[in-house]
Amino acid sequence: MKAAILDGIVLGLQYGLLGVGLTLVYGLGGVLNLAHGQLAVLGAIITALSFDAGLPIVPAIAVGLACAATAGLVLDLTLMRPVYRLRGEPRVLLGLLLMLGLAFIIDGFLVWRYPIQSLSIRIGGDPIPILGVRMRTGSLIASAVTIAAGASLVAFFRLTTAGRAVRSVIQDEEGARLCGINPARVRTFIFALSGFLACLVAVTRSMTAPVTVTNGIDFTTLALIVAVVGGLGSVSGAFLAGIVLGIVNTISSFYIGTYITTIMLLVAAALTIVIRPSGILGGRT
Amino acid sequence: MSLLVLDDVEKRFGGLPAVDRVSFGVDEGEILALVGPNGAGKSTLLKAISGLQPPTAGRITFAGRQLAGLSAHSVRQRGVAMVLQTPRTFDSMTVRDNVVLGAMFGSTTGRIRESEANARAEEALEFIGLADRVDDEVGSLNLHEQRFLELARALAGKPRLVLLDEVMAGLNETELAASIDIVRMARDTLGVTVIWVEHVMTAVMSLAERIVVLDFGQVLADGAPADVMRSPDVVTAYLGDGAIPVE
Numbered sequence: 352m353k354a355a356i357l358d359g360i361v362l363g364l365q366y367g368l369l370g371v372g373l374t375l376v377y378g379l380g381g382v383l384n385l386a387h388g389q390l391a392v393l394g395a396i397i398t399a400l401s402f403d404a405g406l407p408i409v410p411a412i413a414v415g416l417a418c419a420a421t422a423g424l425v426l427d428l429t430l431m432r433p434v435y436r437l438r439g440e441p442r443v444l445l446g447l448l449l450m451l452g453l454a455f456i457i458d459g460f461l462v463w464r465y466p467i468q469s470l471s472i473r474i475g476g477d478p479i480p481i482l483g484v485r486m487r488t489g490s491l492i493a494s495a496v497t498i499a500a501g502a503s504l505v506a507f508f509r510l511t512t513a514g515r516a517v518r519s520v521i522q523d524e525e526g527a528r529l530c531g532i533n534p535a536r537v538r539t540f541i542f543a544l545s546g547f548l549a550c551l552v553a554v555t556r557s558m559t560a561p562v563t564v565t566n567g568i569d570f571t572t573l574a575l576i577v578a579v580v581g582g583l584g585s586v587s588g589a590f591l592a593g594i595v596l597g598i599v600n601t602i603s604s605f606y607i608g609t610y611i612t613t614i615m616l617l618v619a620a621a622l623t624i625v626i627r628p629s630g631i632l633g634g635r636t
Numbered sequence: 637m638s639l640l641v642l643d644d645v646e647k648r649f650g651g652l653p654a655v656d657r658v659s660f661g662v663d664e665g666e667i668l669a670l671v672g673p674n675g676a677g678k679s680t681l682l683k684a685i686s687g688l689q690p691p692t693a694g695r696i697t698f699a700g701r702q703l704a705g706l707s708a709h710s711v712r713q714r715g716v717a718m719v720l721q722t723p724r725t726f727d728s729m730t731v732r733d734n735v736v737l738g739a740m741f742g743s744t745t746g747r748i749r750e751s752e753a754n755a756r757a758e759e760a761l762e763f764i765g766l767a768d769r770v771d772d773e774v775g776s777l778n779l780h781e782q783r784f785l786e787l788a789r790a791l792a793g794k795p796r797l798v799l800l801d802e803v804m805a806g807l808n809e810t811e812l813a814a815s816i817d818i819v820r821m822a823r824d825t826l827g828v829t830v831i832w833v834e835h836v837m838t839a840v841m842s843l844a845e846r847i848v849v850l851d852f853g854q855v856l857a858d859g860a861p862a863d864v865m866r867s868p869d870v871v872t873a874y875l876g877d878g879a880i881p882v883e
Contacts, residue, residue: 529717
């Protein structure tokens with residue numbers, strides 16, 4: 352039980368990081384990025400290809416992260432332009448459709464071009480006991496990276512003027528424009544950041560289980576659930592939701608079976624919408 | 637030379653003109669009140685100048701450069717700051733953080749350092765009289781204080797022109813007097829020009845140096861307050877037939 356909870360927290364932090372990107376992009380412009388997981392997998396596969404081509408693992412990861420961030424940046428500057436010119440429901444719908452189409456394209460391309468490619472980062476060493484539970488080194492490094500990334504994000508949004516500028520656009524775009532903030536520039540930056548974070552999650556996941564070319568939809572689904580439970584647009588909500596869902600996931604797969612976990616997570620998301628439509632923290636940060 | 641020149645400015649919503657070919661100039665250092673009945677197009681005109689709702693036709697020349705067609709953040713960086721009737725401050729942040737955003741991103745002197753933005757924010761809050769509330773959450777401020785905060789946020793970018801949209805509505809006597817004082821002080825000590833939409837006529841008569849009356853999106857009268865408010869056209873449009881002119 353203790354092991355399941357600890358595993359759940361480790362997993363949950365990764366869920367949180369995965370959800371943050373999706374939630375921020377939505378909070379800033381109303382676009383639900385259904386290709387979020389595909390960006391993660393794209394970065395992971397580029398990392399694996401760079402590694403296979405002879406790069407050491409750390410530079411290979413850097414290449415993957417940079418490519419995922421660049422993909423986000425380019426997407427915002429191209430595909431998203433017509434979307435942001437629209438307002439209200441048409442914007443939401445066009446955004447959904449375009450990103451869904453993009454998800455299919457990335458999935459299709461990867462399956463066609465690299466069908467058996469996967470990213471699996473093996474980190475050796477004996478398990479290390481944490482709170483009486485023996486944790487694998489890979490799992491610990493993944494957690495450390497995730498916690499560091501999460502803490503940097505929270506610090507960025509709470510403590511820096513640039514981070515507050517992002518929050519101001521989420522809270523009230525018109526108010527932000529009146530301050531001299533350019534919402535389009537903020538959205539471009541956050542789309543790139545969300546690509547980077549998605550890839551970071553795929554990389555840390557690959558330290559405990561392989562990330563394959565068909566994992567995009569799983570990542571997208573998880574990110575969506577986390578964002579809904581945490582409240583769309585809320586950074587701290589996404590992390591809290593990630594941890595709660597991580598624990599739900601590991602406990603239900605421990606006591607019932609892995610086949611039930613996605614269903615349990617979707618139930619948790621559906622219940623959240625019914626009980627607290629604005630997320631578990633009930634507001635936006 | 638005029639700081640701001642409006643030339644046949646028009647704003648249509650689905651064919652209907654809310655602002656109908658408005659032309660006038662505003663001199664540097666002037667306090668101009670824009671008055672008129674509800675729906676006359678006053679707020680729409682301010683939003684057209686600020687870039688929040690760009691005009692559909694016409695030219696807006698500010699300090700010799702075109703504003704029409706620029707988006708709100710660019711207009712702000714060129715030196716035109718706007719304060720809306722409903723405060724648009726950010727609740728989850730402190731008073732200081734709100735003003736630092738305006739100082740940093742609304743800077744008219746190009747990109748500035750964080751330390752400089754902080755200094756300008758402190759200065760603006762000192763000027764406005766909220767220096768002792770810098771670390772408070774915005775949610776703890778009342779309406780009057782939130783409007784002052786937004787004015788501080790506007791002034792922190794060192795604008796040359798400030799657009800005020802009914803910022804004195806719903807205030808008590810003391811707050812009203814304080815608001816009038818601060819606007820006059822902003823002009824006198826900081827040299828900002830003010831265009832100000834207002835329904836509170838006592839405030840208009842005590843602060844404005846010039847009044848432009850809009851009606852059905854068009855300029856009905858333009859001149860010194862006493863003259864304008866005695867004009868029969870204005871009295872009819874503004875207060876209805878049979879009303880008594882303001883003394």
